[in-house]
Amino acid sequence: MRLDAFFLQLIFARHQKMTIKEVKDKQARKAFLDVARKIYANDENWICPLDNDIEAVFDPAKNSFFQHGKCTRWILINDKGDVTGRVAAFINDKKAYTYEQPTGGMGFFECIENQAAANLLFDTAKNWLHQNGMKAMDGPINFGENDTFWGLLIEGFIPPSYGMNYHLPYYKALFENYGFVTQYEQITNCVDAHKPFPERFTKIAQWVAKKPGYDIKHLEAARIEKFAADFREIYNDAWKDFKNFAPISQEAILDSFRQMKPIMDENLIWFAYVNGEPASAVVVLPDANQIIRHLNGKLNLWGKIKFLYYRWKGVNRMRAVVMGTKQKYQNHGIESALFIKMKEYVLPLNRYNEMELSWVGDFNDKMLALHGAMGATFSKKHATLRYIFK
Template structure:
C-alpha cells in the first residue's frame, strides 16, 4: 500500500483537506466541526490578515488514492523576529492511526520549512498561539468549549513517534460560577485590598462603541502578555478582523473592563460556549446557521473565560480577581452556571494557584511539542 503526500495547490485539494476532518471524526460524539468559513481563512484558502506577514503550506496524505492525513507547515515571521530564532510551526494535523502516514506528513512539512532555512518546528498551532492551539492529551470524555481543540488520544503517539517532544502544557480549569461568590478568605482580602489601593472603576464593554472597545481590549491583551511564553502580538489588521468576527458573539454581561484614574488597565473576556450549537449546524453559518447559533442565548449555561489580561505594572496586585468579582452577578443573572478558564499555561504558576485556591478543577490538558534535529544526519532527513 503506497503513501503519497501532495501540497495543497488547487481548489479540489483544498476541499479534500477540509473534508478530511468530517470523515475522520464521523460518529464521534465530542468532536465539534470548525466554522467552515473561519477555517478557510485560517488555512489561507480565503484571505486572512495573519497571512499578510506570515506563510502557510498545507499538505494532504493519500493511501492507495484515498485522503488519510493532513498537516500545515507555518512560518510565523512575528515569532522569528521576536525570539530571534528560525522556528517554524505545524498545525491543522489530522491522520488515521498510522505512523507511516504521520511520518510522511511531517517529513513533507519539514522539507518545506527547510527550503526556507528552518529546521526547528513547534506545534500544533492553528495557526498561532493567538488561535486554537495545543494537542489534547487528557480530558477526552467531554466536548471542548468554544475555540478549544479536540483530537483522538492516539495523536500523541503519532507526534511523539515521529520525534516531537513536549515543550509546554496548557490547561483548562472548570468551575461552578457560584463558587466565585464565596472566595477563599485570603483571596477576598486580596480583592478588598486592591479596591482600597487603586479605587478601580469596573464596567462591562460598551457595545455601542464595540470596535473601539475591542481594540482597547486587544491593546491590553498585547501589552499584558509581553513576558508570556511563546507570545507574539496581534497585528492591527488581525485586531480589526477579530473585532468584526466577535461583534455578534460577545455578550457584554460576560466582560469586565477595569479603569484606574480614567485609564483602562485590565479586562476579562468571556464567550458563551457556542460549541453544542455549532455541532448542530455542522459548522455552516449560512443560510440559517447564524440565526440558530445566536437564537435565545440565555439557554447557553456555560461560558469560556478565555482571557484575563492586566497591564504589566498592575499585575500581581489582585486586579484579575477584582475583574472576575464584578463579572459574577451579571453572569449568574444571565443564566450562566459554569465556566471554563482556558487556556492557562503550565508555566503560569500564579494563575494556576489562584484558580486552584478558588476551587476550580483542572479538567483538560493540551500539549505543545518541539522538534529539533539532534545531529547533522537528522537535520538532513527531509
C-alpha cells in the same frame, strides 16, 4: 502502540502508495475540511469546527498574519483515492526568529491511526519549512493567536469549547514517535458558576472595586475599536517578559473581536482602569460549541437558521478566552474584581452552569495561582510540542 505493531505499520506502508497534494483548488479545500469529519465520525465528544473559521485562517483577506508571514496546507491520499490525513505549515516572521533556532509552525493536523501516514504529513510540513529557512517546527499550533486551534489534547477527552483543539488519544503517540518533544503544557480549569468564590477572593475583589480611581466596566460593542486598543495596551504589557513573546497588533485583535461578534455578550468582557489608564481585562464568551455542534461545520442557509435557533435557546457554559493585567498592577487583586463584577451579571440570568478557564501555560505561575484562588478544578490538558530538524 507496541513497538512490533509500529514497525509492522511502517513495513506495510512501503507497499502502499500514499500521495501528498497541496491544497490549491476547491476540491482539495473541501477534502481538507471533510477528512476530520471522517476521522471523528464515531466520536461523540468531537464537535466539528465551522468550515468558515478554518478557511479564514488560510485567507489573506481575513487573517492579518499574512502581513508578516505565509502558510500552506496539504492532504494525504491513499492508493484507493481516500483522503486519510491533512496538515498545514506556516511561518510567522515576527516570532520565528525569537527562538534559539528559526522555528515555524504546523497545525490542523488530522490523521488515521497510522504512523507512516503521520510521518509523511510531518515530513511534508518539515520540508516546506526547511526550504523557507526554518530549523524547527512547533505543533500543533495556529497561524494566528494562541487562543484558538492551539495545542495537542493529551488529557480530558470531553467535548471541547469553542476554538479549542480536540484530538483522539492515539495522536500523542504519532507526534512522539516522530520525534516531537513537549515544550510546555496548557492547563484548562473550570469554575462552577453557582458556587460562591472563596471568601478571601471575594473580600479582595470588593476592596479593589471601592478603591479611589479604580473604574470597572464591560465592553461596549458600539465602541469596539476603542476597547480593542485598550486590550492591546494591556495584553502587550502583561505578557512582554514571557519568553518568545511577540506583541499583538491592533489588526489581529480586531480580527479576533470580529470573529467573536456573532456570539459575543458585552457583559462578559470586562476592563479595569486606574485613573483612566487601561490596567486589566478579561474576555469571556458564551461557548458557541454548544450551538455549532448541531451544524457539522456548515454555516449555509440551513446552518444559519439552526445557529440562530440554538443561540436563542441559549448555552450553559462560558469560556474565559484570555485575561491579562499590566505588570505594575499585578498582585493588586484587580482580576478578582473583574470576575466578581461578571458574576453579578451572570447569576441572575440563571443560564450558565460553568466557566472554562482556558488555557494557561504550565510556566505561568501567577495565572495558575489565580485559578486556584477562584476555586477552579482541572478540566483538560493540551501540549505544545517541538521538532528540531536533523
